[in-house]
Every structure is written in structure tokens, then in C-alpha cells.
Amino acid sequence: MKIVLRVDASIEMGSGHVMRCLTLADALTQAxxxxxxIxxxxxxxxxxxxxxxxxxxxxxxxxxQHKQRQYSKAEELAHANWLRATQEQDLESCIPILKLLQPDWLIVDHYAIDERWHKKLRPYCQKIMVIDDLADRQHDCDLLLDQTFGRSEEDYVLLVPEHCEILCGAQYALLRPEFAQWRDYSLKRRAQGQLEHLLIxxxxVDKDNITTEILQALANTALPDNCRITVVMGATAPWVERVQQQAALMPWPTEVKVGVNNMAELxxxxDLAIGAAGATSWERCCLGLPSIVICLADNQRKVIRSLEQxxxxxLCSLEESISSIKLSPKLKLAEHFLVRLIKxxxxxxxxxxxxxxxxxxxxENE
Structure with missing residues (x-):
């Protein structure tokens, strides 16, 4: 079986879409x-x-930008600028590749692509799968995956063809196999409910350097004296040096790790994580890692609301600027409910x- 995945990463959109597609591609290759x-x-x-x-x-x-064609405002998708091209320009570039490869499946994970793109590429593949989180646009696909916790099939019924099979919910979250492998160990070591190691x-990418602001806010909190902090950042994160400078000023031992390949082990x-509401939410849940979740974008609201409920x-809500977040009460709340959060x-x-x-x-391919 031959599969083509159309997905992007950038400073603007982050790395999450590519990382989950890589997880899927690794598993498909192994099979x-x-x-x-592409x-x-x-x-x-x-x-x-x-x-x-x-x-x-x-x-x-x-x-x-000056070479990009333009859609009318009525035709533009909410995340159209993430493609840095029109859908027409993009599909024109993809067609020669697909003609050559003739894939069984074309898998698309991109907020800036909708049914207009899918329909024109139908002749060059057997089936189309879409990975989405937003439920905000039409798709022409045979299989749709939305791994959002609390997402319902009803959210997509009017957005996909009748024949499309819909996979919704966190039971379909695309996690690397090491998370399942570390799950039992992780849950067992949490039996004491201690707070000695904080993960950020x-x-x-963290393009807005929220990590530094969190470290600055943490410096004024009452973490245990024996606590240590680990900060994990991606290889393309633009603020690593600034975060390292702030880490050196922290009252507790603080290590900054970049481009790690052992996230499940970390x-x-x-004992507690401060993180965003992207794919790492499901990694933390799999390992029972309690978390304080920062809402960084409107499209994360549903995930955070479901996790909080x-x-x-x-939750640290979108309305709170990071600099004004009072982390002390959040940390006390997390410490008090640590065992409940784990479960x-x-x-x-x-x-x-x-x-x-x-x-x-x-x-589906049989």
C-alpha cells in the first residue's frame, strides 16, 4: 500500500501536525x-x-507573499494564510507528484485545505483521509479523523460525504508507541502523589516565548525546596537562548532540553506539567501526568474545556495574559488534587x- 501525506510545519503553525502524521506514517510503514x-x-x-x-x-x-494568488474574502478559510499559497497553487504543485506515485491513500492534515482541494485531487488517488480538529469547513474524503476529546461524529455529519467514515474522540489519538509502553510505570510511580519534578x-515552537513568561511567574511561587524543573523545547523553537537565560536565574535546578526523542520517559x-492544549494533552493523559494547561489559541478552547470538566x-484561560496569571493558586490547586488529576x-x-x-x-483498503 502506498500512502501520501500532505502536511506542513512552520514557526506560525507549529510542529504538531507533522509530528502526529509522522507517528501515523511510522506505524503504517511498520505494517x-x-x-x-508533501x-x-x-x-x-x-x-x-x-x-x-x-x-x-x-x-x-x-x-x-507577493506571488500568492488571492481568494475572495468569502472563499477564504479561517487559517488560509497557513498554506502560504492558494489551494489552487498548492494542488497544482501536488498533482505531478501524485500522478507519479499513484497512491492508495492521500492523507491531508492541514487547516488551510478543504473540499475544493480534495475534489481536484480525487482522480490521482484511490481514497482520501482527512485529519482535523476544527470541524469548520467542508471535506471530500472517505475517512475523517478528529482525535479531540469530547468530539462527536455529529460535528462532521454535514461537513463530509455520506459514505465517509468518521473516527472521533481521544481513543483515536495518534501517540507514538512509547507512550503506551511507559504507561504502567508512569501510573505506578504516581501512587504517592508527590510534587518534586515539574515539566514545562x-x-x-512556542513562537510567542510563553515559556520564559511562565518561568518568570514560577520564580515567585512556593514550589517545594527539593523541586526541580525541566523545560522541553523543539529544535525549531526561536526563543531557546532566552529561555536558557531565564532558567539560569531560577531558584530551583532548571534544565532546558531541546529536540528530545524520549518525551514519554520525561x-x-x-509529577506535574505546565503545557499547551495540543497533541501533548493526550500524551500527558496517557501517562496520567497532571497538568496546568495554558490556552494559547481559540481552537484549543474545546480541548481545554473538556479536560477541565x-x-x-x-485551566489557565485565554483571557488571562501569561504575565498576569497567578501561578501560586494554580499550583496549590494542582498539588491538592494531584491524585484526582492522575486518575x-x-x-x-x-x-x-x-x-x-x-x-x-x-x-478500508481491502
Whole structure:
């Protein structure tokens, strides 16, 4: 089975879309598929990482803004600027690649692409799968995945064709296999409910340098004397040096790690996390890692609301600027409810979602 994945990473959109597609591609390859990526060379792209993982990348050139065609405002999607091209320009670049590869599946994970793109590429693949979180636009696909906790099939019924199969909910979250492997160890070591190791991870990019602001806010809190802090940042994060400077000023031992490949192990050996509401939410839940979740964008509201309502995380809302967040009461709340947060988060996801998705793709191809 041959599969093509159309997905991008950039400083603006972050690395999450590529990382979850890589997880899926790794699992599909292990099952016997051949995976190719189509990715545009945005600033902060991850094409080298995809190649390192053994997949073939077909790179699309970055288009300067003055050379981009324009949609009318009525036709534009909410995240249209993430493509840095019109959908027409993008699909024109993709068609020759698809003609050559003739894939069984075309998998699309991009907020700036909708049914207009899908329909024109239908002749060049057998089936189309869409990975989405927003439920805000029409899709022409055979399989749709939305791994958002609390998401319902009803949210997509009017957005996809009748024949499309919809996979919704955190039970389909695309986690790397090491998270399921570390799950038992992680849950067992939390039996005491201690707070000695704080993990901070605001996604792979953190373009607005929220991490430094969190460290500055933490410096004025009452963490235990024996606490230590680990900060994890992506290889393309633009503020690493500034974060390292702030880490050196912290009252507790604070280590900054960049481009790690053992995130499951780091999470399993942490007692509390401060993080964003992207894919790492499901990684933390799988390992029962209690978290204070920072809402960084409107499209994260649903995830955070569902986690908070389930007693699986503590919210720092979008309305609060990071500098005004009073982290002390949040930390006290987290410490008080640590055991409850561990239990409630761990029951949301078992870490086997990627297997379920791979099995569905294979069965649909038979």
C-alpha cells in the first residue's frame, strides 16, 4: 500500500501536525505501507526530521507573499494564510507528484485545505483521509479523523460525504508507541502523589516565548525546596537562548532540553506539567501526568474545556495574559488534587489510538 501525506510545519503553525502524521506514517510503514510526504518549505519546516525517520519528502518551495494568488474574502478559510499559497497553487504543485506515485491513500492534515482541494485531487488517488480538529469547513474524503476529546461524529455529519467514515474522540489519538509502553510505570510511580519534578512544554515552537513568561511567574511561587524543573523545547523553537537565560536565574535546578526523542520517559518521570492544549494533552493523559494547561489559541478552547470538566487538568484561560496569571493558586490547586488529576486524566486515553487508525486504513483498503 502506498500512502501520501500532505502536511506542513512552520514557526506560525507549529510542529504538531507533522509530528502526529509522522507517528501515523511510522506505524503504517511498520505494517508494510510505503509513505511519502508533501510539505512546503515554510520557515521552521521539519522536512529533515521526516527524512531522518525514513520517509520520502517531496518539498514544495516557499512562495513569497507577493506571488500568492488571492481568494475572495468569502472563499477564504479561517487559517488560509497557513498554506502560504492558494489551494489552487498548492494542488497544482501536488498533482505531478501524485500522478507519479499513484497512491492508495492521500492523507491531508492541514487547516488551510478543504473540499475544493480534495475534489481536484480525487482522480490521482484511490481514497482520501482527512485529519482535523476544527470541524469548520467542508471535506471530500472517505475517512475523517478528529482525535479531540469530547468530539462527536455529529460535528462532521454535514461537513463530509455520506459514505465517509468518521473516527472521533481521544481513543483515536495518534501517540507514538512509547507512550503506551511507559504507561504502567508512569501510573505506578504516581501512587504517592508527590510534587518534586515539574515539566514545562509549550509545544514544539512556542513562537510567542510563553515559556520564559511562565518561568518568570514560577520564580515567585512556593514550589517545594527539593523541586526541580525541566523545560522541553523543539529544535525549531526561536526563543531557546532566552529561555536558557531565564532558567539560569531560577531558584530551583532548571534544565532546558531541546529536540528530545524520549518525551514519554520525561513525562513518566515528572509529577506535574505546565503545557499547551495540543497533541501533548493526550500524551500527558496517557501517562496520567497532571497538568496546568495554558490556552494559547481559540481552537484549543474545546480541548481545554473538556479536560477541565472531566477533572483531568487545571485551566489557565485565554483571557488571562501569561504575565498576569497567578501561578501560586494554580499550583496549590494542582498539588491538592494531584491524585484526582492522575486518575481522571489516565482514564481518557490508553495510548493505542494509532493502532486503531492504522487497522481502519488497512481494512478500508481491502
Amino acid at each position: 508494510g505501507a510505503e509513505c511519502h510526504f 510539505c512546503r518549505e515554510h520557515p521552521g519546516h521539519l522536512n529533515a526530521l521526516i527524512t531522518e525517520r525514513g520517509h520520502i519528502v517531496n518539498s514544495l518551495p516557499y512562495i513569497e 512544554n509549550l509545544g514544539g 513525562m513518566a518521570n515528572s 472531566s477533572g483531568a487538568a487545571i 481522571n486524566s489516565s482514564i481518557i486515553i490508553d495510548g493505542l489510538g494509532c493502532n486503531r487508525v492504522v487497522n481502519k486504513i488497512w481494512s
